[in-house]
Amino acid sequence: EDKVVQSPLSLVVHEGDTVTLNCSYEVTNFRSLLWYKQEKKAPTFLFMLTSSGIEKKSGRLSSILDKKELFSILNITATQTGDSAVYLCAVIGFGNQFYFGTGTSLTVIP
Amino acid sequence: GAVVSQHPSWVICKSGTSVKIECRSLDFQATTMFWYRQFPKQSLMLMATSNEGSKATYEQGVEKDKFLINHASLTLSTLTVTSAHPEDSSFYICSAQTSGSADTQYFGPGTRLTVL
Numbered sequence: 001e002d003k004v005v006q007s008p009l010s011l012v013v014h015e016g017d018t019v020t021l022n023c024s025y026e027v028t029n030f031r032s033l034l035w036y037k038q039e040k041k042a043p044t045f046l047f048m049l050t051s052s053g054i055e056k057k058s059g060r061l062s063s064i065l066d067k068k069e070l071f072s073i074l075n076i077t078a079t080q081t082g083d084s085a086v087y088l089c090a091v092i093g094f095g096n097q098f099y100f101g102t103g104t105s106l107t108v109i110p
Numbered sequence: 111g112a113v114v115s116q117h118p119s120w121v122i123c124k125s126g127t128s129v130k131i132e133c134r135s136l137d138f139q140a141t142t143m144f145w146y147r148q149f150p151k152q153s154l155m156l157m158a159t160s161n162e163g164s165k166a167t168y169e170q171g172v173e174k175d176k177f178l179i180n181h182a183s184l185t186l187s188t189l190t191v192t193s194a195h196p197e198d199s200s201f202y203i204c205s206a207q208t209s210g211s212a213d214t215q216y217f218g219p220g221t222r223l224t225v226l
Contacts, residue, residue, distance in 0.1 A: 038215075042146060042156035090217070095119060098203060100217035102112065 002027045004091050006101035013108055017079050021104045023089030024071040031096070033072050035063055036088040038103065043088055046074070079108045112138055114206050116218040123194055124226055131189045131221045133204030139184035140206035144215065145177075148201040160187050194225040 004025045013019055025033065032050040036043035047056045049065035049072060056063050060079075065072045076083055086103040093099060113136040123129050133143055142161050146154040158174075160166035160181035168174045176198075178190040187206075191198055201222050205215040 036154070042154045045154070086214075088217075096201070096222060097119065097219040098201075098217065099219065100205075102214050102216065105214075 002093060002099050004089055004099045004101040006087075006089050006104050008104060009102070010105040011107070013079055013106070015080060015108055015110050017108075018075065018077045019079060019106060021074040021076075021087050021089075021106070022071060023073070023101055025089075025091045025099070026070060027091045027093040027099050029094035030067065031092040033065055034090045034092070035072070035074050036090065038086045038088055046087075076106075079106075081108050081110055084108045112214075112216045114140075114204065114216045114218040116202075116204060116221050118221060119219065120222045120224075122224045122226065125195055126193055128190055128192045129194055129223060131191070131202055131204075131223070133187045133189070133206070133218050135185045135206045135216070138206075138208055138216075140187070140216075141184065141209040142207040143181055143187040144205045144207070145179060145187070145189050146203045146205070148203060148220070154203065157189075191223065194223070196225045199223055199225045 007022045032048050034048050035046040047063045052067040060077045063074045084107050086105050088103045089101040091099045115134050117132045145157045156169050157172045158166045158168045158179050160179050162181050162184050166179035181187040201220050203220040205217040207215050
């Protein structure tokens with residue numbers, strides 16, 4: 001059964017902390033892995049990863065994929081209250097089907 | 111648990127016809143369902159939010175007469191693309207939420223629509 005599992009389910013940190021969000025997957029015919037940030041409306045696209053070991057970076061956010069161990073991490077450094085959101089991981093598999101994790105809810109307190 | 115399915119996975123239709131996409135929560139009751147459309151560069155656009163038994167709330171810019179949403183039961187929501195045109199070709203994804211999980215949405219696998 002194809003699945004994507006994110007951990008932790010929920011996280012509360014103080015401003016300035018660094019957090020690491022995990023996404024592991026078992027998906028047939030893996031094509032790519034995507035990270036989204038979801039606040040009130042639609043998820044906002046963050047990264048798409050297709051190759052192992054190549055870090056993608058955008059400001060304080062970075063992500064990397066390990067296709068051998070079948071996981072990805074999303075790092076956020078120097079967290080701010082505006083980073084509070086649900087972070088979703090999705091894997092595109094066979095037939096371009098999406099497999100979403102249930103997300104990690106991040107709360108950053110001042 | 112918390113599985114959401116969509117049917118069909120892939121549909122090709124002629125311009126001018128209508129297409130219905132189903133979204134089902136298989137093992138839980140979905141009080142709220144969301145319909146998204148995927149645009150280039152992987153961004154998802156929220157089209158509408160539907161609550162069981164009431165009319166859907168459409169996002170600005172989404173034509174409610176073109177994209178008909180029905181949430182007739184706690185396990186089924188449908189999106190009907192009426193008089194489809196090639197520009198409606200896209201990937202449509204639904205998600206479902208239970209009343210007890212304000213932050214958690216369970217996403218379906220998506221339906222790819224191609225209009226010729």
